Structures are given as structure tokens and as C-alpha cells.
Amino acid sequence: MTDVSSDPPRHQKVRCQKCGAVWAAFTLPAPMAELAASMIKMRCPTCGAGPSSLSLFGGSGGGASSPDAQSWPGLTLWLASGERGVSSETIVQTLTGIPALGGDPDRGSPPLDPADLRRCRLLLEAVPSLAPLLPMMATSSKDWALLVAHWAEICALMDEEVPDWRDPRCRGMARKTYERMKALRA
Numbered sequence: 001m002t003d004v005s006s007d008p009p010r011h012q013k014v015r016c017q018k019c020g021a022v023w024a025a026f027t028l029p030a031p032m033a034e035l036a037a038s039m040i041k042m043r044c045p046t047c048g049a050g051p052s053s054l055s056l057f058g059g060s061g062g063g064a065s066s067p068d069a070q071s072w073p074g075l076t077l078w079l080a081s082g083e084r085g086v087s088s089e090t091i092v093q094t095l096t097g098i099p100a101l102g103g104d105p106d107r108g109s110p111p112l113d114p115a116d117l118r119r120c121r122l123l124l125e126a127v128p129s130l131a132p133l134l135p136m137m138a139t140s141s142k143d144w145a146l147l148v149a150h151w152a153e154i155c156a157l158m159d160e161e162v163p164d165w166r167d168p169r170c171r172g173m174a175r176k177t178y179e180r181m182k183a184l185r186a
């Protein structure tokens with residue numbers, strides 16, 4: 001996991017897609033599980049829209065008004081040559097507004113197995129500024145909320161079962177990780 005402890009605190013802006021209101025919703029870095037729990041209860045302070053209507057505003061600079069891969073160091077390279085899958089593309093589209101999934105929010109999916117989880121983790125390592133925002137995925141669905149609340153736990157399981165998971169030639173089986181991911185969805 002990326003060490004974010006040296007980053008200066010940053011107010012993360014959130015935009016309501018219903019009324020357009022923009023406000024600073026939370027400060028980063030923040031504990032992953034706590035942030036995930038507060039995300040799913042988040043409401044627009046102006047119109048009261050629920051979490052599925054809210055999106056992050058701008059890139060890591062926090063000020064851009066339109067999605068731009070340049071605001072996220074490492075993202076241009078990942079989009080061009082990273083190991084892409086639906087779940088990792090869902091993270092990019094949700095957190096940055098860049099239409100990695102073709103812009104269709106209904107195509108999105110959480111990681112369903114260790115292979116998906118691996119691609120999500122590779123993305124978060126390739127684009128470290130996305131990692132502290134992962135809890136925001138909790139607003140996408142109940143399954144995402146459960147996964148991000150237990151992210152550290154399932155990543156630790158995967159590290160233990162398949163220490164060389166980053167290697168594209170790795171053929172290790174992460175059975176316990178898979179069972180835990182399935183149990184979190186049930």
C-alpha cells in the first residue's frame with residue numbers, strides 16, 4: 001500500500017451532479033474504513049441528493065473543472081498500457097470522471113475475484129494519488145462499500161497467499177482471498 005503519511009492534508013472537493021453544488025467534503029489522508037462508512041451516508045448540503053449523485057471534483061490538484069488525465073500522475077501511462085479490467089476502469093471513471101468505461105456508469109463493477117483485485121491494486125500503485133480516494137468508491141454500491149471497508153484485510157490476505165502477485169507471469173492461487181471477497185458480497 002502506498003504510504004500517504006508524508007502528504008500534506010488536503011481538502012477533497014465533491015460535486016453534486018444534480019444541483020452542481022461544490023463543497024469540501026473531507027480532508028485527506030483519512031482512515032480508509034472510517035471514510036468509507038461516512039461516504040455512504042453523505043448528502044449534498046444544498047439539495048440533499050444521496051451519494052450516488054456525488055462525484056469528486058477535479059484531480060489531485062483539486063481545482064480542475066473538467067476530467068483530465070494529466071491531473072493524476074501516472075494515469076496517462078496506465079490508460080495507455082496498464083493492465084485494464086472493468087473494476088479498475090470503474091475506479092478511474094468514478095474517481096476522476098475520465099470515461100475509462102466509455103462513460104457508461106451502468107457498466108461498472110467492483111472487483112469480483114483476485115484477478116480483478118490485482119488489476120485494481122496495480123492501478124492504485126501506478127496512480128498513487130487515487131489510493132487515498134478509494135473510500136469514495138463506497139458511494140457506488142453496497143458491494144463497493146463492503147470491499148473498501150475491508151480493503152486492507154483482503155490485500156493482506158492476497159499478499160500472504162500470492163506474494164508475487166504483481167508479476168504478470170504469476171500463476172499463484174489466492175483461494176482464501178477469493179472466498180473472503182465472495183463472503184463480503186453475500
Ligand SMILES: [Zn+2]
Nearest residue numbers: 016019044047
Ligand atoms: Zn445537490
